[in-house]
Amino acid sequence: MDSAELELLTATLRKTMTTTPSGPALDTALTELGWRELLAEYPESAIRTVFGLLGETGAHASSLNDVMGGGTPALPYAGGAWVVWSPTGPGTALDPELPLRTVPSGRSLPVSAGRRALGWWLVGTGHAMLTLARTHALDRVQFGRPLASFQAVRHRLAETLVALEGAEATLIAATDPLGSLLAKAAAGEAALTAARHCQQVLGGIGFTAEHPLHRHLRRALVLDGLLGSARELTREAGARLRAEGSAPRLVHL
Structure with missing residues (x-):
C-alpha cells in the first residue's frame, strides 16, 4: 500500500467513524470497507490506521476481536x-x-498484535485529549493574554506531545512479544500523561461532564488495563530481564 492509498483510506475511515454510531453499526461499516481483508494483507498498517483513528475520533468497534483471532475471546x-x-x-x-x-x-492467547492495537488506540486517545487542551489554550484568555502564552501551560502540552511521540516510536519498532509489551506499556503511560496534563490545562471545565475530555480520559483508563496495564507490563518486563540477566536489542540503529 503506497502513501496515496493510505491517505485515502485514512480519510475514508475517519469520515466513517465520525458519522457512523459506534458498536454494531460501525462494525458493519468497517467490514464493508474491507477491514478484515486489510488486516490480513497489511496487518501493521491496518492496525495503526484503524486503532489510531478509533482513539482520535472517540469511536469504538469490535476490531480488537479480529486482531485477537476472531470470535469473542x-x-x-x-x-x-x-x-x-x-x-x-x-x-x-x-x-x-x-x-x-x-x-x-x-x-x-497470543497477545502481541492485540497489545500493539491497543497501543495505537491509546496514542490516538492521547492525541484527541491534546487537541482539546491545545484548542482551549489558544482560545482562552486569562489576565489579558491567551492561556497558551503561559510557560507552565506550554510545558504541559509539550510534555504530552513528547510522551505520545515516544510511544509512537516504540510501537513502530515493536516486532516481537517483548517489544509489543513495552510498546503497550509506553502507550498506556503516554495516554495517562496526556490525561493528567490536559485536564490541568483545561482547568475546571476539564472536570465536567459537559466537556468531551472526560470521555477520552475514561477511555484511556479502561484501555490501559486491557491486556495488561502500563504498571503491570513494566513490572513484567523488569522481571523477565532480571531472570534472563541481559536486555535484548529491540531496535537496530
Whole structure:
C-alpha cells in the first residue's frame, strides 16, 4: 500500500467513524470497507490506521476481536481479571460506553498484535485529549493574554506531545512479544500523561461532564488495563530481564 492509498483510506475511515454510531453499526461499516481483508494483507498498517483513528475520533468497534483471532475471546485485564468485548451477555460492564464485560476466567492467547492495537488506540486517545487542551489554550484568555502564552501551560502540552511521540516510536519498532509489551506499556503511560496534563490545562471545565475530555480520559483508563496495564507490563518486563540477566536489542540503529 503506497502513501496515496493510505491517505485515502485514512480519510475514508475517519469520515466513517465520525458519522457512523459506534458498536454494531460501525462494525458493519468497517467490514464493508474491507477491514478484515486489510488486516490480513497489511496487518501493521491496518492496525495503526484503524486503532489510531478509533482513539482520535472517540469511536469504538469490535476490531480488537479480529486482531485477537476472531470470535469473542476472553481477554486478560489488569488485576488478574478477564473480560470479553461483546455488546450482549452476562457479566458486569466495565464502562457504560464500551461493551467490555467481565467473565470468570479465560485461557492464554497470543497477545502481541492485540497489545500493539491497543497501543495505537491509546496514542490516538492521547492525541484527541491534546487537541482539546491545545484548542482551549489558544482560545482562552486569562489576565489579558491567551492561556497558551503561559510557560507552565506550554510545558504541559509539550510534555504530552513528547510522551505520545515516544510511544509512537516504540510501537513502530515493536516486532516481537517483548517489544509489543513495552510498546503497550509506553502507550498506556503516554495516554495517562496526556490525561493528567490536559485536564490541568483545561482547568475546571476539564472536570465536567459537559466537556468531551472526560470521555477520552475514561477511555484511556479502561484501555490501559486491557491486556495488561502500563504498571503491570513494566513490572513484567523488569522481571523477565532480571531472570534472563541481559536486555535484548529491540531496535537496530
